[in-house]
Amino acid sequence: MTHYVDSEVGRLGTVLLHRPGPELARLTPRNNDSLLFDGIPWVARAQEEHDAFAAALREHGVEVLYIGTLLAEALAVPDARAELTEWALREPRLGETLRRRVADHLAYLDPAGLADVLIAGLAHEELRTSSERPGGLVYALMGRHDFVLDPLPNLLFTRDSSFWIRDHAGVTSLAMRARRRETNLTDTIYRYHPRFAGTRFVYGSELEHLEGGDVLLLAPGVVAVGVGERTTPAGAERLGRQVFATGLAHTLLVVPIAQERATMHLDTVCTMVDVDAVLMYPNVADSLAAYTVVAGPDGEPQVDGPAPFLRAAADAMDLDSLRVIDTGLHPITAEREQWDDGNNTLAIAPRLCVAYERNVETNAKLERAGIEVVRIAGSELGSGRGGPRCMSCPLVREPLPTSTLLASVPAAETVLGEVAPTGLPPAVPGGRRLSAD
Structure with a gap:
């Protein structure tokens, strides 16, 4: 396309x-x-x-x-899922213990469910924890209506x-x-x-x-x-x-x-x-x-x-x-x-x-x-x-x-004058992303 x-x-x-x-x-x-x-x-x-x-x-x-539809379809690609999950877990305020719990939570979601969480966020009460799977200090100090992952x-x-x-x-x-x-x-x-x-x-x-x-x-x-x-x-x-x-x-x-x-x-x-x-x-x-x-x-x-x-x-x-x-x-x-x-x-x-x-x-x-x-x-x-x-x-x-x-x-x-058509050379081929240099 x-x-x-x-x-x-x-x-x-x-x-x-x-x-x-x-x-x-x-x-x-x-x-x-x-x-x-x-x-x-x-x-x-x-x-x-x-x-x-x-x-x-x-x-x-x-x-x-x-x-939402395109994202769910893209997340069916394993590399896409891995990258987006990693980006979400980079949030520095999570701390190590909570980061592991969130990673576990996201891992169980299908592509559509993961897309929904990445858009709508993850609330404190939506993250299941237990004595075997604790949320850690950060989770304990959160308010019950706070977000583990913010909505967009x-x-x-x-x-x-x-x-x-x-x-x-x-x-x-x-x-x-x-x-x-x-x-x-x-x-x-x-x-x-x-x-x-x-x-x-x-x-x-x-x-x-x-x-x-x-x-x-x-x-x-x-x-x-x-x-x-x-x-x-x-x-x-x-x-x-x-x-x-x-x-x-x-x-x-x-x-x-x-x-x-x-x-x-x-x-x-x-x-x-x-x-x-x-x-x-x-x-x-x-x-x-x-x-x-x-x-x-x-x-x-x-x-x-x-x-x-x-x-x-x-x-x-x-x-x-x-x-x-x-x-x-x-x-x-x-x-x-x-x-x-x-x-x-x-x-x-x-x-x-x-x-x-x-x-x-x-x-x-x-x-x-x-x-x-x-x-x-x-x-x-x-x-x-x-x-x-x-x-x-x-x-x-x-x-x-x-x-x-x-x-x-x-x-x-009307104040339009004559327009000289603008011609541009074709875009140069190259990699997917241009570097800052």
Whole structure:
């Protein structure tokens, strides 16, 4: 199976989702902050909303894959099972005695059961101990509602743990401790599931912090990376080196964003809805800046800027300018809808996107700009601070043909100039994982 993504808006063919499950039911007022949720979601309703999201994608011809299913299938491979079990047991707070008990517990599970535990976690009371099989001091000092292995409620947001640039996968390096095991699961799927056999990697979880919500494929060969709460400048630089070395991109735009909960990733303030149009939070539209990075003659990244993001992006994309659709007219409306992931849309095709129905003003502005909006409910899904883009990792998008790049748009919104088609050399062959050097 060939997986290929070279833009944010090419027609979506296959997407990776995670249907929320028992891991959401693990959230309580005691732990939701540490597990990065702003509220306690109603699990059954969150599942209904997610099922409707998946159904909307299927209605538009998108193949939907689920992490839980792929993980269980990958864990049927002995090496995959051994690696993931070892990763889970590396948790330093377990101690030696408890680590042995957990290893025994995991060893008895079938692949589907092991996948469930690695996603939903293992609670103190779910681990069977006895005088012959003690849990040790660490287990004895745990509270009865503590977790031996923490749940992964943020696995719902599949965009963050991996991304694709052309036919290469990027397994990310997540900044928050509560999320780091997510990349182990994704990495295992890409390396051991038969569907992904032969996958080449452009990034790995052992590298500097970089999260998928900060990576936008503005056009073939042009990648934007947000630097803020989750992605570090070193992570952005490392990605630049990797994509230049493989010929996957010719330009990297590094975009500093505020280190705040409301703007944790670049895609919380900016997503693409057409080949020449971005949906942006108006409070940052004029102030967002970008550093343009290209490969120098010696292969070293060369940095220029900063310049206004919209100008730098248009130049890198060979556009006269970008169309900007902002989230709401009134400042309070804009702030509310940005917080409710109004900017976080998922493009199914040029001028066709999925958005939360609650962001009424933003969706109306999209439609006035000629963008068709597929509305989905998100009252429970949004409690983890993520919208349709956050909840989806595209695996296959149709490459954008020249005719699409030059398509006309509504006259009132048109500022698109001529587009010079971007050609890239084929990616170099090589091993599965690129080293940091």
